[in-house]
Amino acid sequence: MLGVLKKPLSKMIAGSPWVYRMNTGSCNGCDVELATVALCPRYDTSRFGVKLSGSPKHADIVVITGPMTIRCKDAAYRIFSQIPEPKVVMTVGNCPISGNVFQDSYAIDPPISKHFPVDVSVAGCPPSPWAILDGFVKCIEIWEKRVAEQLD
Amino acid sequence: MLMQVLEKLFNLFVFPGFLFMAIIGLYFVGIHRKIVARIQRRIGPPIDQPFKDFAKLMIKEDVTPEGAAKGLFSVAPYITIIGVVIGMMFIPVGMAQAPLDTAGAFLILLYLITAAAVGVMVAGSASSSPYAAVGVSREMALVIAYDLSLIIVFLTVAIKAATIEAVAGNGATDLLNYSINSIVAAQATRPFILDWTMIPAFLAFLMIIPANLGLPPFDVVEAETEIVEGPMIEFSGSRLALLQLGSAMKAFFVCSVIVVFFFPGGITAASGVLGTITNIIWHIFKAWLVYFFAGTLVSASLGRRRIDQAVNFYLTVPLVLSIISLGLVLAKIG
Numbered sequence: 001m002l003g004v005l006k007k008p009l010s011k012m013i014a015g016s017p018w019v020y021r022m023n024t025g026s027c028n029g030c031d032v033e034l035a036t037v038a039l040c041p042r043y044d045t046s047r048f049g050v051k052l053s054g055s056p057k058h059a060d061i062v063v064i065t066g067p068m069t070i071r072c073k074d075a076a077y078r079i080f081s082q083i084p085e086p087k088v089v090m091t092v093g094n095c096p097i098s099g100n101v102f103q104d105s106y107a108i109d110p111p112i113s114k115h116f117p118v119d120v121s122v123a124g125c126p127p128s129p130w131a132i133l134d135g136f137v138k139c140i141e142i143w144e145k146r147v148a149e150q151l152d
Numbered sequence: 153m154l155m156q157v158l159e160k161l162f163n164l165f166v167f168p169g170f171l172f173m174a175i176i177g178l179y180f181v182g183i184h185r186k187i188v189a190r191i192q193r194r195i196g197p198p199i200d201q202p203f204k205d206f207a208k209l210m211i212k213e214d215v216t217p218e219g220a221a222k223g224l225f226s227v228a229p230y231i232t233i234i235g236v237v238i239g240m241m242f243i244p245v246g247m248a249q250a251p252l253d254t255a256g257a258f259l260i261l262l263y264l265i266t267a268a269a270v271g272v273m274v275a276g277s278a279s280s281s282p283y284a285a286v287g288v289s290r291e292m293a294l295v296i297a298y299d300l301s302l303i304i305v306f307l308t309v310a311i312k313a314a315t316i317e318a319v320a321g322n323g324a325t326d327l328l329n330y331s332i333n334s335i336v337a338a339q340a341t342r343p344f345i346l347d348w349t350m351i352p353a354f355l356a357f358l359m360i361i362p363a364n365l366g367l368p369p370f371d372v373v374e375a376e377t378e379i380v381e382g383p384m385i386e387f388s389g390s391r392l393a394l395l396q397l398g399s400a401m402k403a404f405f406v407c408s409v410i411v412v413f414f415f416p417g418g419i420t421a422a423s424g425v426l427g428t429i430t431n432i433i434w435h436i437f438k439a440w441l442v443y444f445f446a447g448t449l450v451s452a453s454l455g456r457r458r459i460d461q462a463v464n465f466y467l468t469v470p471l472v473l474s475i476i477s478l479g480l481v482l483a484k485i486g
Binding site: 009012013015016041044046047049051052053054055057058060082084085086147150151 | 185189192193194195196197198201203204205207208211212213214215376377380381384385386387388389392
């Protein structure tokens with residue numbers, strides 16, 4: 001019974017990824033591209049069912065910007081642990097991948113993949129809105145697989 | 153006896169109770185979001201988006217925050233749903249008789265509309281978050297602000313129905329004996345919306361809708377950008393799904409109350425299955441029209457007001473309108 005329903009159900013659920021943004025010390029360049037360009041009505045991510053949520057407890061896709069400064073590490077861990085399973089993690093920009101221009105600084109602790117299980121990385125300084133949208137679409141594909149695993 | 157019990161259970165859980173309200177309510181919200189998106193020149197989510205959200209939230213992990221009142225935190229999401237489902241029992245949806253009806257039923261409806269708001273308040277205050285506390289205090293202020301006009305509108309409708317019945321010389325003329333069925337019967341020849349003395353009360357009720365359903369411009373309770381969904385902030389998983397389902401069902405319930413109070417009645421007089429289904433669809437369409445004009449169009453075109461502006465608005469415009477209507481009806485004008 002559930003076996004037959006699993007595929008349509010996980011497809012249905014995959015149509016509702018809610019996004020939570022987490023800034024771990026970004027210079028705001030990526031945030032501008034992400035929040036005010038990629039998530040704006042012009043590109044309208046709500047057609048994929050994406051909804052920006054303010055509370056980590058409502059989130060399905062976590063979007064992380066910034067190189068993880070030492071100061072916000074504790075807060076980032078605390079917020080991340082509040083996000084209910086299953087979840088997908090996406091990073092935006094070069095900083096979460098390598099630290100970018102802040103490499104070797106004493107104040108940061110990149111890469112993000114050292115701290116959280118990253119699924120999708122969008123590179124660029126800052127990445128273009130189309131790249132970020134592409135990242136969202138890839139996240140939704142992974143999210144569908146996670147949902148199917150959850151249904152098992 | 154058994155058949156009666158089964159019939160009432162069917163009414164409670166399937167039609168016009170839980171299942172029917174859930175499906176129609178979620179579609180109301182989906183169509184609302186789509187139309188708002190089209191007005192704002194977006195493509196917008198598909199109209200079955202609320203169903204997807206609901207299914208998604210049901211499989212998500214359920215987090216109970218530290219410091220939350222555990223009992224209340226798990227009970228709170230059901231309060232709104234139970235309130236509106238019981239309220240729907242008093243409303244004749246495409247039928248001649250509502251499943252439940254009693255003398256003074258309009259007072260019970262008034263109480264149940266407020267009970268639905270109390271569900272949100274309990275949810276927020278049980279979750280031990282400062283954002284939720286702000287949301288709860290705003291919800292209380294709003295309820296106090298619009299409840300006065302709501303009570304006057306309900307009284308106006310009941311007094312008007314009593315007056316008509318008294319002129320016709322039948323039925324109870326005592327106000328407290330007034331049931332929803334007799335309010336519907338009083339509008340058999342002419343719905344109240346065609347009566348100019350009732351127009352101010354109708355407008356006042358329409359103005360209450362945005363605050364009651366948490367839509368812009370009076371979505372101060374859930375203001376995402378300032379207090380991050382307010383009372384809902386700590387909820388996740390199935391409890392959040394139930395809270396959202398409750399607010400969707402409430403949308404259909406409150407619009408149905410307006411339909412019954414101001415323009416009830418079916419489109420066909422034919423009995424039988426086909427006639428009943430036509431009348432049910434007609435009722436849903438009328439309820440949706442109310443939601444479209446008072447909810448969708450208003451929230452697509454206006455920005456959020458502050459809480460003090462919202463309270464000021466409700467203590468002036470709808471209150472004055474409803475008092476005008478009450479005065480006209482009491483003076484037996486029109």
